[in-house]
Amino acid sequence: MVSRIGFLGVIARVFLWVFLLGLAVVVVYPLLWMVLNGFKTNSQLFGNPFALPVDWSFENYRKAWNRGVSDYLTTSVLVTVTSTVATVFVSAWAAYGLTRVKIPFSGFITGTILGGLMLAPSVALVPLVKMFQAMGLYNSFWALLILYTAFRVPFTTFLIRAYMLDLPREVDEAAEMDGCGRWTAFWHIILPMCKPIITSTVLLHILFAWNEYLFAMIFTSGSGVQTLPVGLMSLMSKHGTEFPVVFAGMTIAAIPVMLLFFFGQRYIVKGMADGIGK
Template sequence: MVNRIGFLGVITRVFLWAFLLCLAVVVVYPLLWMVLNGFKTNGEIFGNPFSLPSHWSFDSYQKAWNRGVSNYLTTSVLVTVTSTIATVFVSAWAAYGLTRVNIPFSKLTTGVILGGLMLAPSVALVPLVKMFQAMGLYNSFWALLILYTAFRVPFTTFLIRAYMLDLPREVDEAAEMDGCGRWTAFWRIILPMCKPIITSTVLLHILFAWNEYLFAMVFTSGAGVQTLPVGLMSLMSKHGTEFPVVFAGMAIAAFPVVLLFFAGQRYIVKGLADGVGK
């Protein structure tokens, strides 16, 4: 009986590893195929798309970089970094007020903030376009910064608030006895204690802002303010017959976020498990 259980355990483990290996191939192979096609010619892509390049050359990557990918990459980095800082700071400060400060109508305020999770971005496109045009912010960096921050604050606040609810109240009492004000307690005590969920929300927002397409397409039209998703579509429309250049541009755009995801996936899981999972 013991041997039978041990045999079933080995078989289960073999099937599990085989499944995970197949899943890894399904995820990694398209990325690898995209990178390799950036080294090929049009003839090689259409003639034998699954073969290795006959000649390894970075010409397509250089062309993609010079044809606008460098500008799109700079804009994406700027928008992503600034919107991440703004979103996480505003959300953490809001979560602190909702969980550690006795304010009137706190439950109603929480419901209003979290109600933003139910607002679909596509529903608000027309009034937002009119509003940003009237404010002179349409087709600008500030439009994307405001939109990315506003539409991600409810979700980020929800995550950080769930984590802060489980922090001991004795910490606030000790900080008050030591003469700390609200801002000092938040910045030097509560925020460092929320490092796991802060790290998770930072990574999640980066993944969102880097790949967001709808707002970037509607609210930007100039090459100087377009992010990578919109810029790559423009690259495809202008140089659609040069598929190696298109694949090279896609590979350049995917590399930073893929690297970040694999480097930070452990922190995403840990932060969410320690927060919402409690």
């Protein structure tokens, strides 16, 4: 009986490893194929798209960079960083008020904020376009900053609030006895205690803002304010016959977020597990 259980355990482990290896191939191979095709010429790409490049030249990457990818990358970095700071700060401050401060109608306010999770961005596109055009913010950096912040605050607040709910109340009492105000207690005590969930929300928002396409396509039409997803589509329409250049631009766009996710995935999982678990 024991040997039978041991044999079944070995079989199960083999199937698990086969499944994981197959999943890794499905995920990694398209990325590797994209990177390798950035080194080819059009004739090599269409002649044998699955072969290795003949000449490992970075010419296609240089062309992609000079044809606008550098500007798109700068805009994406600027929008991503500013919207991340704004979203996490507003959400953390809101979560602190909802969990650590006694305010009237706190339950209603919490429900209203979390109700934003049910609002699909596509539903509000028409009134948002009209509103931003009337305010003179259409086709500007500020439009994306406001939209990315507003539509991510409910989700980020939900995660940080869930984490703060389980923090000991004695910390607030000790801070009050030491003469700390609300801002001091929040900035120097509560926020450092929320480092795991703050790290997770920062990484999650970066992944969202870096890859967001709908708002970036509709609310930016000038080349000076286009982010990478929209800029790469523009690059494809202008230079669609040079597919290796397009693949090179896609690789440049993917590298930062891939590195970020690779080095930060354990923080995402840990922060999400702690936040939802609490």
